[in-house]
Amino acid sequence: MKRRKFIGITGVGTGVVLFGGTSVLVTTSGSCNMDGMMNMDGVAPEVLEGAFDVPLPVPPSMSANGAALAAQRTTATVFKGKTSTVSGYQPGGILGSTLRASTGDLVNATLQNNLAEPSNLHWHGLLTPADMDGHPSDVAQAGGSLSYSFPILNRAGTYWYHPHPDMKTAKQAYEGLAGFFLVTDAEEQALGLPAGEYELPLVIQDKRADAAGKFAYSPSMTDEMNGLLGESVLVNGVHSPMAEVATRTYRLRILNGSNGRIYNLALSNGASFTLIGTDGGLLAAPEAVASLLLSPGERADVLVNFSGLSSGTEVFLESKTFSGSDYQGKQAFRILNFKVKEGGADPFSLPSSLSTYSPIAEGTATRNRSFDISNGGGHGGHGGGMAMHNINGKSYDESRIDETVTAGATEIWTFDNTEGIDPHPMHLHGALFQVLDRAGGRAQVFPHEKGWKDTVLAMPGEKVRVIVAFGQEKGVYVFHCHNLEHEDTGMMLQMEIG
Ligand code: C2O
Ligand code: CU
Ligand code: CU
Numbered sequence: 499m500k501r502r503k504f505i506g507i508t509g510v511g512t513g514v515v516l517f518g519g520t521s522v523l524v525t526t527s528g529s530c531n532m533d534g535m536m537n538m539d540g541v542a543p544e545v546l547e548g549a550f551d552v553p554l555p556v557p558p559s560m561s562a563n564g565a566a567l568a569a570q571r572t573t574a575t576v577f578k579g580k581t582s583t584v585s586g587y588q589p590g591g592i593l594g595s596t597l598r599a600s601t602g603d604l605v606n607a608t609l610q611n612n613l614a615e616p617s618n619l620h621w622h623g624l625l626t627p628a629d630m631d632g633h634p635s636d637v638a639q640a641g642g643s644l645s646y647s648f649p650i651l652n653r654a655g656t657y658w659y660h661p662h663p664d665m666k667t668a669k670q671a672y673e674g675l676a677g678f679f680l681v682t683d684a685e686e687q688a689l690g691l692p693a694g695e696y697e698l699p700l701v702i703q704d705k706r707a708d709a710a711g712k713f714a715y716s717p718s719m720t721d722e723m724n725g726l727l728g729e730s731v732l733v734n735g736v737h738s739p740m741a742e743v744a745t746r747t748y749r750l751r752i753l754n755g756s757n758g759r760i761y762n763l764a765l766s767n768g769a770s771f772t773l774i775g776t777d778g779g780l781l782a783a784p785e786a787v788a789s790l791l792l793s794p795g796e797r798a799d800v801l802v803n804f805s806g807l808s809s810g811t812e813v814f815l816e817s818k819t820f821s822g823s824d825y826q827g828k829q830a831f832r833i834l835n836f837k838v839k840e841g842g843a844d845p846f847s848l849p850s851s852l853s854t855y856s857p858i859a860e861g862t863a864t865r866n867r868s869f870d871i872s873n874g875g876g877h878g879g880h881g882g883g884m885a886m887h888n889i890n891g892k893s894y895d896e897s898r899i900d901e902t903v904t905a906g907a908t909e910i911w912t913f914d915n916t917e918g919i920d921p922h923p924m925h926l927h928g929a930l931f932q933v934l935d936r937a938g939g940r941a942q943v944f945p946h947e948k949g950w951k952d953t954v955l956a957m958p959g960e961k962v963r964v965i966v967a968f969g970q971e972k973g974v975y976v977f978h979c980h981n982l983e984h985e986d987t988g989m990m991l992q993m994e995i996g
Contacts, residue, residue: 540720542727542759542826543706548738550814550835552578555734556698562597562605562650562679567619569661569675570612577730577737580711584735585613585673592735594677596699597659599650601683606647611638617670618644620662620927621679622795623777623952625651628973628995631927634664635896651969652930653853654686655779655950656699656751656797664896668757668982669715672726674735676701676755686780689849692749692801696846698741700815701755702792702833704728705737717983722886724825724920725758725794725981731817733834741834744841745805747848749774752800754792757982760826760921760955761833764789765802766814772848775799778930778950780853785945791820793923795953795980798946804836805844812837822939822957823921855949858932858965863910867901871956871979872918873989886987887979893988899974900991907968910934915956922984924962925953928975928995931964953980972996 567587574592576582587594599605611617616639620632626648629636638644657679661670678699691697706728707713717726730737750771754761765771770786777797790798807813815834820827870890887893892900903909911931913924916938930950933943939960947954956962978990 540825541828542724543729545704545731545829545831546729547832548578548730550738550740550832552736552739554698554739554741554834555736557593557596557677557734559596559598562599562607563603565595565597565607566610567594567607568610568612569617574674574735576705576732576735577707577711582707582711582713585670585675587675587677592674593701594659594675596678596680598680598682601650601653601681603650604647605650606645608646609638609644611640611642611644613670614640615666616640616663617661617666617675618663619646619659621657621659623652623655623657623930624648624679625928625930625969625971627971628928628975631975632662633974634662634667634976634990637663650681652681653779653950654681654683655775655777656753656799657681658701658753658755658797660755664894665986668717668726668986671755671982672705672715672757678751678753680751685853689852690846691774692747692846696746697749697751699751699753700733700834701753702731702733702761703755704731704759706730722983722987725983727759727826731831731833738832739834741836742839743804743836744839745807746841746844747801747803747805747846750800750802752790752792752798754794754796756794758794760791760793760820760823761817762789762791762820762827763798764816764818766816766832769802769813771798771800771802773798773800773945774852776946776949777952780855781949782853782855783851784848787945789818790946791944791955792946793921793953793955793980794982795923795925796946796955801848803844804838807838809838809840824919858908858967860910860934860965863908863965865907865909866912867909868912868914871913871915871922871924871989873920874917887984887989889989889991892991894978894990896992898992899994901993903968903993903995905968905970905972905995909966909968910963911966912961912963913954913956914961915958916961918958920984921955921957921981922989923953923955923980924977925980926966926975926977928971928993929966929968931966934963934965937961968995
């Protein structure tokens with residue numbers, strides 16, 4: 499039996515609305531307009547492709563140590579020939595620089611909050627002390643600033659940063675606030691992976707824009723239930739871009755930075771990706787994959803070999819259809835155009851092994867916890883109203899600790915979406931994990947779910963078990979669904995590591 503969703507936003511004016519024969523509790527609230535309600539069990543809006551002739555921008559790299567990020571409202575050319583109002587971490591541009599550091603570095607970075615509302619920085623995937631992690635209530639008010647200082651404990655990998663203020667994460671990320679945080683180490687350096695112009699960080703995000711290219715964060719009730727899915731798919735802040743590539747092997751560091759959209763990534767010429775890493779760094783060995791289903795928050799580190807293709811060939815990074823969700827995955831669309839130009843011989847040769855990654859034995863776990871993420875019912879949370887999204891029937895409450903974990907513990911966590919109707923990419927702060935198994939639904943662990951992870955997708959009908967290696971840092975961290983509308987409408991809990 500699939501459950502229907504119960505809606506309730508705290509605020510004034512509560513009523514019950516009937517549609518589809520189901521009564522839904524509705525309250526009026528400034529952030530939730532009703533336009534989308536007729537569409538609540540419908541299909542995601544159709545993706546509209548652009549001309550694929552605008553060059554792909556690559557955010558500049560800077561050392562994470564000493565980085566000064568200034569969150570602000572500004573403008574950028576997101577859509578060809580149009581000026582969009584966006585947010586960025588610098589004037590005149592969406593997103594932020596790619597921050598770089600090496601394992602063992604001590605990083606100091608500052609956030610100047612020039613937004614008109616609270617903000618902060620969360621270092622997604624990095625193991626930081628709790629007070630450096632960008633907890634939802636640890637914010638700089640409008641006009642204020644925050645300093646972050648922490649050592650890089652993680653291995654080489656594709657991490658990222660974004661704001662995490664309570665109930666404003668979805669809005670601020672959607673408006674443009676996010677960036678890559680790339681960590682390297684000696685093990686990775688020894689591989690001689692494609693670098694410089696042959697390494698492309700790609701953040702994929704979708705927006706809903708008007709004809710003038712403006713996008714404002716104004717989720718409908720449908721968006722708050724499903725996650726806001728936009729019609730325009732951007733890469734590095736530009737709609738339908740084109741990247742000239744040489745006849746070489748490229749390293750693509752792909753981040754799904756979308757609020758709610760899942761992509762089933764593939765190459766239009768049928769070539770496979772060589773998967774070399776996932777959320778938390780390199781795999782033990784490369785693996786060829788035909789497609790990659792990437793949910794919000796997840797990363798894939800892949801090699802694509804363009805050598806052997808003739809000059810002028812166009813290869814698209816595309817999203818193929820997928821099953822598992824009633825709402826999304828029905829449409830195939832193109833995302834990015836790689837245009838091949840002659841580039842001489844490819845000097846790269848693929849190493850047969852990549853890293854010393856090894857799996858954690860299941861028997862070493864000292865505790866099991868299970869989380870019902872089916873969102874059937876729920877109570878408590880923001881102001882005590884019926885919450886739209888929850889975990890174990892509880893929605894986010896900053897004054898409540900939901901789980902207490904021993905520092906350094908190894909535990910098995912189960913995300914149970916057996917009775918659910920929405921996909922939920924579940925994300926932990928303060929720890930990395932490995933995916934043990936998936937029961938129901940797709941019933942397997944995919945290549946891009948191997949290695950160290952911090953986000954894992956549980957489709958409706960699925961129960962996913964992960965083995966978590968908690969760090970030694972003590973304090974309060976959150977864990978949540980990385981569908982950002984779900985997160986902001988309550989699908990987040992707190993754990994205290996002690
Ligand atoms: Cu990328 Cu708590 O999030
Ligand atoms: Cu995170
Ligand atoms: Cu969710």
